[in-house]
Amino acid sequence: MDRRLCLITGASAGIGAEFARQYAALGWDLALSARREDRLKDLADELQDKHGITVICIAQDLARANSADKIITSLSEQGRHVDALVNNAGYGLPGTFFNTSWKSQAEFIRVLYTAPIELAHKVLPGMAERGYGRIINVASLAGYAPGSAGHTLYASVKSGMIKFSESLNAECETLGHTDIHCTALCPGFTYSEFHDVNGTRDSMNKMSKRMWMEAGPVVKAGIDAVNRGQPVVVPGMVNKTIASLTRILPEPLGRAMVGAQSRRYRRID
Numbered sequence: 001m002d003r004r005l006c007l008i009t010g011a012s013a014g015i016g017a018e019f020a021r022q023y024a025a026l027g028w029d030l031a032l033s034a035r036r037e038d039r040l041k042d043l044a045d046e047l048q049d050k051h052g053i054t055v056i057c058i059a060q061d062l063a064r065a066n067s068a069d070k071i072i073t074s075l076s077e078q079g080r081h082v083d084a085l086v087n088n089a090g091y092g093l094p095g096t097f098f099n100t101s102w103k104s105q106a107e108f109i110r111v112l113y114t115a116p117i118e119l120a121h122k123v124l125p126g127m128a129e130r131g132y133g134r135i136i137n138v139a140s141l142a143g144y145a146p147g148s149a150g151h152t153l154y155a156s157v158k159s160g161m162i163k164f165s166e167s168l169n170a171e172c173e174t175l176g177h178t179d180i181h182c183t184a185l186c187p188g189f190t191y192s193e194f195h196d197v198n199g200t201r202d203s204m205n206k207m208s209k210r211m212w213m214e215a216g217p218v219v220k221a222g223i224d225a226v227n228r229g230q231p232v233v234v235p236g237m238v239n240k241t242i243a244s245l246t247r248i249l250p251e252p253l254g255r256a257m258v259g260a261q262s263r264r265y266r267r268i269d
């Protein structure tokens with residue numbers, strides 16, 4: 001029997017590369033996707049040598065309308081199906097909604113929202129047929145917190161991913177797919193290339209180190225949660241505390257606190 005295969009988007013860096021390392025260590029085959037193929041191939045070489053698994057690299061830009069289709073078609077042409085999907089690819093769109101072109105906003109929605117949901121839709125029928133599936137959607141603590149000015153679409157898209165994951169997990173239960181689970185992983189600040197890419201590294205460096213997590217425990221929390229059938233997981237005590245506060249604080253107070261905090265690191269230019 002083939003080893004199980006995990007498809008990971010955004011596997012060329014940060015949290016996605018860590019998902020690849022952890023699933024490889026668990027003995028899974030991998031399909032790694034992102035735009036930077038050289039990075040994917042380096043990681044594939046490393047993990048194949050270390051764990052004796054098979055790694056397939058699929059270079060795709062998820063901002064392109066047919067990218068999800070191309071990824072799944074490429075895998076089926078190689079005779080492989082997806083047992084676990086990690087929808088991880090993402091980035092921050094700095095600046096204001098007012099001053100960001102519609103093209104940039106539309107690409108952002110495609111990469112962080114439409115493409116992940118389309119991938120889930122494409123892999124679910126096979127998972128149902130085989131009676132096994134895991135879907136992890138990398139959302140964010142920002143999807144819990146009240147909205148604030150700047151990077152304006154980010155929280156709304158992540159909040160949508162949380163609701164989608166909860167609903168899909170419930171749907172699987174309701175339909176009797178007892179071993180298909182979907183989880184929204186909601187990290188807070190995590191060491192990766194995310195803040196270099198969105199140009200906020202300098203202001204992020206001023207934040208307390210207590211606010212930050214390494215990718216390793218973030219990813220482990222996601223894998224453990226989806227195996228338990230838990231629809232949403234917030235990794236780390238500090239992040240859990242923040243998530244709880246956003247639920248119990250009166251809304252105007254929560255908005256004022258998040259607004260003050262995010263002015264320290266969000267780029268509004």
Ligand SMILES: NC(=O)c1ccc[n+]([C@@H]2O[C@H](COP(=O)([O-])OP(=O)(O)OC[C@H]3O[C@@H](n4cnc5c(N)ncnc54)[C@H](OP(=O)(O)O)[C@@H]3O)[C@@H](O)[C@H]2O)c1
Pocket residue numbers: 009010011012013014015016033034035036037039060061062063088089090091092111138139140141186187188189190191192193194195197
């Ligand atoms: N780091 C944090 O503090 C933090 C906190 C909460 C949530 N998150 C979420 O965690 C996820 C991973 O981010 P990260 O922190 O690991 O950032 P990262 O180190 O910058 O990695 C982002 C990954 O997404 C891929 N990607 C970006 N645009 C893409 C596109 N158009 N098509 C295909 N792949 C694309 C990148 O690959 P290529 O550039 O090679 O395409 C890269 O592999 C994101 O969804 C992010 O929103 C991060």
